Amino acid sequence: MNPLVDPQLGERVINLMAAMVLVLQIGMVTQRWLMANVRIFAAQSFLLAAIAATIAYFNNAPHIYVAAALTLVLKGIVLPVLLTRLVAKVGIRQEIEPLVNVPVSILISAGLTLLGYLVAESFYHPAGLGIASTLGHNTLAVAISLFLIGFFMMMNRRKAITQVLALLSLENGLFLAAIALTYGMPLVVELGVFFDLLVGTMALGILVYRIRETFDSMDVSKLRKLRG
């Protein structure tokens, strides 16, 4: 049998790439340099595009190619470029100051990954009901872990721009979940989500810039005037 059409091979390739996405996410938790974070996000998006393309190839689902191409262009290239420019513009390259230190962060991420697998387990129907039973199991667990770790990163970071990155990686988890569960959302919806993501990142970028200008800092824990 031609290995290039063997769905088993496809599944293994996808699992491998999903695992790499997860490793990158934990890498982002540990990485203290802002630019490295942006690059990890770009690499993660490239892998997501590759996963989408692989699924499209092995399942003959051409509409996923569009989602893959969009991911590659938007999340792999456009958003990282925008973020790099933003980092240069606000002129900070120093370290991220997480609230919880790195070793504890890794432990928490590991715990969240475990939780992701437990949640994904509940979707696992041995009877073979639909796609999740064959393809989604591992990928879905990775997606949920990505989502949870993204949450944790948002809470753990004080700089405005790193919170934006955490939000984006959280969204990467959602994209992976959609791909794993249903081969992606309907294309029109996917386009809408991409549009929101692009406009949202630009809007947040402007906000980050203005916060930096006004407060002379990007530490969002200084935003504490409004209470009660």
Add this chain to the structure above:
Amino acid sequence: MILVAILAVPVLAAVTAFTARRRAAMEVINLIAAVATLVLGVMLAGQVLQWGTISTWDDLLYADALSALVMLLIGFVYVTCAIYAIGYFRDDEKNHVFEESEPGSVALTKLRKYYTLTPLFVFSMALVVLSNNLGIMWVALEGTTLATIFLVTFYGRTTSLEAAWKYAMIGGVGLSMALFGTILTYYSAHQILETETLAGLNWSVLVTRAAQFDKTTMRLAFILVLLGYGTKAGLAPMHTWKPDVYSEAPVPVAAMLAAALLNCALYGLVRFFILASRCLGPEFASQLMIIFGLLSMGIAVPFILAQRSFRRILAYSSIDHGGIMVLGLGFGGPLGALGMLLHMTFHSITKPLLFFCAGNVQQHLKTDQFSRTGGGLIHSMPVTGTVFMIAMLAVTGSPPFSMFQSEFTILRAAFDGRHVAAAILFVLFLVAIFSGFLVHIARMVLGPDPGYERGDLCPFKKYTLVGLSAVVVALGFWIPSPLFALVQKAAGLIGEVR
């Protein structure tokens, strides 16, 4: 066709306002767009009452009684805010507010921002209620956040940046949960419908097959959507962005957020509530609704009682009313949904009035603190003072105003559904909030004259106040029968579950 027209009007208004060169032109464009939206909303309501549902563009756009009701309220709030905004921003310009916050800024640039983003905001809200597809509904709700971020930072103060940042971040996280919930709903439908086209997320398709969906998935999906759209609606404990945003945004924007966007977020929640109830039986979703409803009302109580700012107190009132609506939905029965939608209608009509009064006082006295007003506002601002008292009584649901009726309906639904403990808490919270509002507002409005200069209201502000308060008072005694028929029909859509 009418559905396309409703969406086209605000987009056209945004484009023309962006290219307009004069303030008057922008004001007129916005006003025309608002009136057109309301007229189209009334026509839509009429068609829906006649034919049940309408759809165009391969079922991409779809309207039933529930969408028509929320659309009608969006149109109404848009009109009142469009008229009030003219006076409000003219006063801002007269008081040199724009130069104060950002030296050298030109009023026209600021106004262009408002008159361009507001129609886009309305467009997003209209898309939320008119799109058949739950995925596109999500995209549109996220769109409302994007359209309003820079309206929140309108004044460019440090505090408005802080508010906008909280709004964007909390909203972003919340909506990502809602997207996850939408994906899971699509997945549970995917197994039954076996389609990868847009129809797989179309409300009109999903609702007929909801009973067959995978229960585990649907349960998780509903929780995620509740947290997500609950954040957008400002239900406790995801409400923390609300007081900041409502007090920092310009008054017409805050009024639209409180009176129109709240409904849109709840609309999204109701759609999933219906799916979840059909799939899992009514208990699961209803109980969650009762918990979140009581929590929202309960959290609002201490913050209203101890409130120091008359702008922030309105946000807590909005959290409280979101909770009341969700409670009505949770109590269920034939009366629960009816009470919820009546309350939504009355709230949307009454709430802008309270915002406008607070805005007038803030513009006149340059403060938003109760303590700095010194009481006796009725002497220096007779119209605003009187209307403020009327609006306060109306919004806290004291008879004879209309919100008393809707709250009473919800209370009856609670007893019908044998939720006695919840009903007692509901009444306690209502009374506490009423007394909090009464003390704060009465102390500000009544009392001896502290001797402020008389504040003559510019005609646009005065007519909005007087006109809207006439509507509010009239609504306490008489509700137009077509409007009531529409509410009943929409409640029927939710009530069908049982």
